[in-house]
Amino acid sequence: MDAETTSRFAITLQTNREALTKHWRAATGAKLRGRQTESELTAQIEYVHAALLAAASSGGALDLHGQESAELRAVLTEMSTSRARVGFTPTETTAAIFALKDALLATADGEDSKQLRDYLAYAAFVDDMGVYTFEAYAATRESLIADQADQLLEISTPVVKLWDGVLAVPLVGTLDSARAQVVTERLLQALADTGSPYAIIDITGVPAVDTQVAQHVLKTIVAARLMGADCIISGIRPQIAQTIVALGIEFADIVTKSTLADALMHALRTSGVELVRRPERTA
Amino acid sequence: MERVPVLNLGDVLLVSIQIDLSDEIALRLQDDLAERIVATGAQGVIIDITALDIVDSFVGRTLSTIAGISRVLDADTVVVGMRPAVAITLVELGLSLPGVRTALNVEQGLRRLQAARPHAAVPTVEAVAGP
Numbered sequence: 001m002d003a004e005t006t007s008r009f010a011i012t013l014q015t016n017r018e019a020l021t022k023h024w025r026a027a028t029g030a031k032l033r034g035r036q037t038e039s040e041l042t043a044q045i046e047y048v049h050a051a052l053l054a055a056a057s058s059g060g061a062l063d064l065h066g067q068e069s070a071e072l073r074a075v076l077t078e079m080s081t082s083r084a085r086v087g088f089t090p091t092e093t094t095a096a097i098f099a100l101k102d103a104l105l106a107t108a109d110g111e112d113s114k115q116l117r118d119y120l121a122y123a124a125f126v127d128d129m130g131v132y133t134f135e136a137y138a139a140t141r142e143s144l145i146a147d148q149a150d151q152l153l154e155i156s157t158p159v160v161k162l163w164d165g166v167l168a169v170p171l172v173g174t175l176d177s178a179r180a181q182v183v184t185e186r187l188l189q190a191l192a193d194t195g196s197p198y199a200i201i202d203i204t205g206v207p208a209v210d211t212q213v214a215q216h217v218l219k220t221i222v223a224a225r226l227m228g229a230d231c232i233i234s235g236i237r238p239q240i241a242q243t244i245v246a247l248g249i250e251f252a253d254i255v256t257k258s259t260l261a262d263a264l265m266h267a268l269r270t271s272g273v274e275l276v277r278r279p280e281r282t283a
Numbered sequence: 284m285e286r287v288p289v290l291n292l293g294d295v296l297l298v299s300i301q302i303d304l305s306d307e308i309a310l311r312l313q314d315d316l317a318e319r320i321v322a323t324g325a326q327g328v329i330i331d332i333t334a335l336d337i338v339d340s341f342v343g344r345t346l347s348t349i350a351g352i353s354r355v356l357d358a359d360t361v362v363v364g365m366r367p368a369v370a371i372t373l374v375e376l377g378l379s380l381p382g383v384r385t386a387l388n389v390e391q392g393l394r395r396l397q398a399a400r401p402h403a404a405v406p407t408v409e410a411v412a413g414p
Contacts, residue, residue, distance in 0.1 A: 188367030195387045223370035228363060228385035228392075 001062045005121045010056035012122075013049065016107045021045055023106045027099035032092055044079060044096065051075040052129075064128040076129060077136040084140035093137045097130040157183045159190040166198045166267045167191065168260065170235075172205030180216035184223060191229045198267040199224055202260050204235030214249040221254055230270075232256070234263035287312045289319050293404040295396060296320065296358075297389070299331040304338075309345040316349055320356045326403040327396035328353050331389055333364030343378040350383045359399050360384060363392040 001009065013020065024045050029038070036044075051072040058068040065073075076097070083093045101123050108115045157179065162168045169187050173179075187199060201217060203209065221231040234257045236244070244251075257263040268275065285308055290297040296319055298312065316328060330346065332338065338346075350360040361384045373380065386392040397405045 184371060185367060188370055191387060192367055195391065197387060197391060219374050222379050223367070223374045226370040226373055226380060226385055227365045227367065228361075228387045 001121050001125050003059070003061045005118060006056055006060070006062040008118055009062065009122055009125075010053065012104070012107065013053045013056060017049070019107050020100075020103045021049055023103035024049075024099050027102040028096045031095035031099070035088065035092065041096075048075055048079065048096070062125065064125065064132060072129075073132065076133050080133045080136040081140045084137045085144070090134060090137060094130045094133050097126060097133050100126050100129075153179060153182055157186055159186050161194065161196070162200065162264055163268065163273075165196045165271060166200065166264060167194065167196045168200040168202055168264075170202045170205060170260075173207070175206055175213045175216055177216070180213075180220070184216075184220040187220060188223055188227060191224060191227055197229050198232065198271065199229055200232045200234050200260060200263040200267065202235040202263070203233065203240070204237070204260070206240075209240050209243055209249075211247055211249060214244070214247075218251070218254075230255075232263040232266060234258070234260045284308070284311070286315070289315055291323060291325075293406045294325055294400075295327040295329060295393070295405055296323065296325045297329050297331070299334075301334050304335065304342050306341050309342050313345055313349050313352065317352050317356070320353055320358050326358050326400050327405060328358055328360045329389060329392045329396070330360065330362050331364050331392075332362060332369070333366070333388075335369065336366070338365075338369045338373060340376060340378060343373055343376075343380060346383055347380050350380075354382070359396055361386050361392040361395050363387065363389050
């Protein structure tokens, strides 16, 4: 928007403030279907209007990515970030911005071709604002997703102690490279910390085993062996056993058991623990 | 040049590596161990690498070679105390130290030797740890 149009824009914003914000609020409210209270919406619109007016009255040409619009950009980012966090849709988020176009059109009488040209320039600027809002919205959602992925990584890989010298890692969910790495590091660290010579990797909760998953599990086992601990794989369901054989995955000399209980029993026997059932007492 | 000390414990030689292993030091350790196994008639070797942050491919291969040499001289080798990060790196490098026995710590290493050679004078964990 060139300098002259900008100054006219500033005047329009200033003189028609009441009418503009009223139309603006009405147009936004219709799209939000009551997701925001009237007073909240009013405050937000006043806020954006003030920032927009400040940017337009700075003198010189108005550009959303220029120095004069820094404040406006901050306001837009803040608005879309807060909306993204509470779960607004993209349409609902940008609605407040695009509603300004309706409001501007309503304040112009549309008879004059000069006014119409101005309106097109304003509308283009509002489009820029809308796109910017949406970018901020997408960035917030991305960071939310990344945070959740991290949290998932945190909670989904516990290393539990089953017996003195026997650790277990119940794997749940799909095992990708990132998770496999976390599992490996946690397990090896736990082995070093506790001095446990046996670890059971339970794959009951892994929906499917492909060559990649097998590769990750094998690497973990080789690393544990290098440290001096033996690993047992347990929880191999019939379907998974068939897949493993069909894919030609070789577990070589690694002990595999069908259930966690069998694996624990094996670890106990090898370490010399004997479990004996107490003879039934006759009362 | 720096040297890695080799300690005698009954029929076992204990090597605790506390310095960065350069290629020369690793090779000298290999020489020393071969000589000491022959001289003492040791039946087991425990190499403690708890203090090593980095095990490169050369050191990894040297450990395998030491295990091979001591097997020829009728002694079992146990590498103990490898750190998780070192183990992961070795696996990523494709080095699985063939022929090398491992244990989590010296105590378990002694147990492994004892299990492998019930008649050798392997110091018991209790004797090493004291009363």
